Amino acid sequence: MSEITEAPHGDLLVMLRHAPHGSLWLREALDLALVGAAFGQSVSLLLMGDGVWALLRGQGPGPLGQKGSQSTFEMLEMYDIERLYIDVDSLEARGLTRDDLLLPVIEVPTSELSTVLAGHRQIFNF
Amino acid sequence: MRYALLVLGGPYSHQAAHSALRFAHAAIARGHRVDTVFFYHDGVHNAAHFAAPPQDEPHLVDAWCDLQRTHGTALQVCVAAALRRGLLDAREAERHGKSGASLEPSFELTGLGQLLDIGQTHERLITFAP
Numbered sequence: 001m002s003e004i005t006e007a008p009h010g011d012l013l014v015m016l017r018h019a020p021h022g023s024l025w026l027r028e029a030l031d032l033a034l035v036g037a038a039f040g041q042s043v044s045l046l047l048m049g050d051g052v053w054a055l056l057r058g059q060g061p062g063p064l065g066q067k068g069s070q071s072t073f074e075m076l077e078m079y080d081i082e083r084l085y086i087d088v089d090s091l092e093a094r095g096l097t098r099d100d101l102l103l104p105v106i107e108v109p110t111s112e113l114s115t116v117l118a119g120h121r122q123i124f125n126f
Numbered sequence: 127m128r129y130a131l132l133v134l135g136g137p138y139s140h141q142a143a144h145s146a147l148r149f150a151h152a153a154i155a156r157g158h159r160v161d162t163v164f165f166y167h168d169g170v171h172n173a174a175h176f177a178a179p180p181q182d183e184p185h186l187v188d189a190w191c192d193l194q195r196t197h198g199t200a201l202q203v204c205v206a207a208a209l210r211r212g213l214l215d216a217r218e219a220e221r222h223g224k225s226g227a228s229l230e231p232s233f234e235l236t237g238l239g240q241l242l243d244i245g246q247t248h249e250r251l252i253t254f255a256p
Contacts, residue, residue, distance in 0.1 A: 012242070024167065025167065028166065028167050028207060031206065031238060032166075032238050032241065032242075035237070035238040035239055035242065036242055039239055039242060041242070122242070122245045122246070122251075124132075124253070125253060125255070126134075126167075126255075
């Protein structure tokens, strides 16, 4: 867990703004990130809005019939996707803290999100 | 300017596809090119061969085909997103033991790598999402 210590950078930034399970937004956004990484691009994720729920600890596919995304998040390191930026204001607004999260994240205040966007060559907003 | 469009919204359910088409026509009218439209997420339903809207509504699938025919715009559909939503070309239909193709022939099934390529080979990639 950290705050921004180096300038955000990368080829591809995938923004995750939807909660898991209720729709396919999150999973199809992660698919794009994985493909980018498989093609050798340097990939970052940015979780904001309801997207911060994606990293909540202790999720499972359960009885909903959706595949869920926790297993994909657990695979990110294998794909060398290690920069997970999170909008800390979105996190706090939902009563969550970094301790509730599955993976280490880089905390970014909303006012500094533009530096994350500016540091990436290509951005996809889901 | 060489544009590419990314459509994430299904036809009629959301404004995204209508807006993407209007943007394409406006850009072309101004002398720009819209070389590629990529369909992902629920946007893949824009490629539904069997779409049959009432006659007093715009026919979005036909409108995309018309764009392709008139201006050479490539219509590309993410294969994984399409297959799970029941949009199969003849080859995929055969592979999955289904009869008939539900993907409009003017559209082409392709992978997400193609979407990343498009972002690099066009001057602008504009997303239309619900």
